[in-house]
Amino acid sequence: MGRRDINPSYDEVHPRATRYIVAHQICAVGDVRVQLDGLTHDDVIWTPYEDHRLSRPFETIYLFSGHLRLGSLSQRHMPERVLRQFGYEQSIPPSPMPTESPGAHVIDQRWLQFDHYLVTGLTAASSPSTCVPEYMSWFRTVSHHTFAEVSLEINPVLYHVIAFVVQMLSRQVSRLKMSVHIRVYLGALLVFSNA
Incomplete structure (x- = not known):
């Protein structure tokens, strides 16, 4: 947990996920929770893509909120839950409760018209931990x-x-x-x- 070991052969032209060396181990939820509870503000990388922007500029399509699919598999993409990672002020996100996948045809149509499904009303963050005033009160009720x-x-x-x-x-x-x-x-x- 916290800061991971960095792959010495990584450079910014590679996908960001290849920057870190990931240990393949099985952890109990309780063990991970203890590690997460022990993190301090300085241990968290709030804007993991910031250094990567020179080689891979931010594109508005990253803010598409909806289902993504690969073949018959689909998964909900909810950037509004991690706005800090994109350099925006964190607002109260919608529920992550699972929703039924709308079907391949609808997913494809929404993707082709992605600009209708972007997260809007965003404010650039003045610091990585910036959030709307009511966010922390909400967070305490769901965490x-x-x-x-x-x-x-x-x-x-x-x-x-x-x-x-x-x-x-x-x-x-x-x-x-x-x-x-x-x-x-x-x-x-x-x-x-x-x-």
Whole structure:
């Protein structure tokens, strides 16, 4: 996590993804979450394409929001969820909930008319962490929270069951847009279950 090892033979004419050496290993979600929770603002590469712009200029088609396809496979492309990476102020993105693929013909037609499906109303960011004022409040309602563990003496199975229940309840609270105080209570439940 954090900053990856850079491939010494990389140069900016190659695709940006080849810049980093990727370790092929299997990680448990909990391990990755711990690493992500440990990242600081300085550990995050907010604008990964910035240095690459001289050899590959930004094109408006990158802001196409919709399904992309390769043969019979399709996947939703949602640049509005990562506007910071493109140098724009991050706004509150639409839900990433899966939607049914509209079918190959419709995907192709939308792609041919991509300019009708671009993310609009963008503001250039003054810094990599710039976001609209209400973004952080929204983010806190949809993001997971970290809790300090009081004791490691608990039965691991019981701990994971309680953590799963708290996570599911927390998601339900987010969906219902209920008070953040309830989420804090659920977090306290997890911490006190370790005592």
